[in-house]
Amino acid sequence: MSIIRCLINGEDKCEVPVSDRGLQYGHGVFETILYKSGNLQLWNKHMQRLRLGCERLEIDLPDTRTLYREAKKICDDDDKLILKIIITRGDSDKGYLPDKGAKSRRILYTTAYLQRYQTETPQGIDVALCQQKLTHNRKLAGIKHLNRLEQVLARTEWDGDQYDEGILTDLDDYLISGTMSNVFFVKDKTIITPDLSLCGVNGIVRELVLELAPELGFETNIRKIKLNEISTFREMFLTNSLIKICPIKSFNGRKFASPGRVTITLINRLINFLKER
C-alpha cells in the first residue's frame, strides 16, 4: 500500500506505537472515503457511522471538525484520492481493560484512487459464495471495527480473476454481505437487502440507496434472506463507498438481469445525487 500522506493526531507521520489498542486487539473503527474534486463524499454519513462505532467500543470520537480539517489538509493537493480514517482506543495499559486516561488516536491517510474502483461496469460482475461465515454480535454489528479476520479469511478463498467478490452468510445460512460490500436484490418493484442487526457492516451507500429508493417509486425491504431464495430475484447488485452501485451478473452460476432496470435507475439517481452536493 503506497500511502501518499498520513497524519497521526495531527502530526505528519505514518507509524503508531506497538502499544496501540488498534494493533493489540483491533480496538478501533475505520472509514474509507472517496475524495473527488474538493469534496469528501458523503462525509456526514461516514461521521455518523464513526460516531456509532466509537460509542459501541467506548472510544472518544475526536471532534469531527478536526477530522475534517485534517482530511482536507492531506487531500487538497489532489483531484481524486482514497482517504482512510482509523480511530483507535489509544494506548493499552493493563490488558483488555482500557485505561480511562488513554486518549483515542486518530489516523488519517491517503492512497491513490485506482481504476478498479470505477463505477462504470455496466455489464456487471460475477460473485460467489464464501465458505467462511459471519458470526453474530449485536454490539459489533453494523459498525466498521478493526476485527476483520472473517473478511480476510473469506477474501483468501479465491485468487485472481475467478470472480469479483465473495458473498457471506451467517451461521444460520442467511445472506449478509460481500467481503467489502453490501448486497441488494430486486423483486418486482421492491429492493431487498439483508437485515444487519446481528452481523455485517452498515454501508454508507447501502443507507443512501434505502433513502433514495422510495422517491423513485420502489419499496424497500430489510429482512433475513435465505440463500435458496435468490432464484426468486430478478436483479442483484452490490454497494460500497468507492464503487458505489455495481450490477451483479451471476451469483454461484445463477444469472441475473444485468444491468437490471431497477439497478440502472438507482445508479443514475445516485450519480445525480452526488453531483448535486
Add this chain to the structure above:
Amino acid sequence: MSIIRCLINGEDKCEVPVSDRGLQYGHGVFETILYKSGNLQLWNKHMQRLRLGCERLEIDLPDTRTLYREAKKICDDDDKLILKIIITRGDSDKGYLPDKGAKSRRILYTTAYLQRYQTETPQGIDVALCQQKLTHNRKLAGIKHLNRLEQVLARTEWDGDQYDEGILTDLDDYLISGTMSNVFFVKDKTIITPDLSLCGVNGIVRELVLELAPELGFETNIRKIKLNEISTFREMFLTNSLIKICPIKSFNGRKFASPGRVTITLINRLINFLKER
C-alpha cells in the same frame, strides 16, 4: 503500558507502519511469555501455538531461533519480565487480500512483571459470568489472534474490584473461558475443561495441566459444559501463562472448595515441573 524494550524485525524501535495488517484487520497472532531467571517459560509450547496460528492465518512464521535470540536479547538484562511477541501478516496492499510478496512482521517487547500476576492466591478469587458471548469460528478457535474485541467488550463489563475475572459462554450457552484465562472444573477425580474446537484460546498452561493430570492419578475430560452444570462441581480453577493456576472461590455466587485438594495438587506439581526445566 510501559514498554521496556522493543524490537521490530530485529530493529530497536517500537512503532509499526499504519499499513500493517495487524492494525488494519487484526491479521496477526501473539504470545505472552513469562521470562524468569534466564528462562523463557514454556517457550516450545508458545512456539507451537504461534506456528498453528500462523498456518491458519497464512502468515509466514519467522525462524523460531531468530525469535528466541531476539527474545533473549531484550530480556537478559532483567530477572523477571513479561515478553510479548506479535507476528503480523506484514503490510497491506489491496484491501483484505494479502499481498503475496509482503513479509510477516515480528514485534517483540518487554514490560515489567507485576505483582498481580503472582500465583500465590491460596484463598482463590471470585469470578462472574459476562453478558458478552464468544462466537464460533473453527478457523480462529484455539489460536491467539489479534481480533480480540469480544474479550475487550467482556472485560469492560466490570470495573475495579467487583470481581477478578469474567467468564464467557458461547452463543449456545456452553462455558468456554475467562476473558484472559482457561477454566477447569473438578468432579471426584476428574478434571473437566471446555472443548475449544469452535471458540476460545487453547492456553499453554491449559495444555500442560491436561498433560500433567494423568500422572497424578486424575482423569481428564474435554467436553461441552453447560452453565447449569457448575453446581455439580466441587472445585473450579483457572489457568493462564502469567498466573499459572489460580483457585476460584466463587462463580456467580456459587461457592467452591477453595483451594480444593485437586487444585492444590496441580499447583504444586506445576511449580515443580517449572523448576525442573
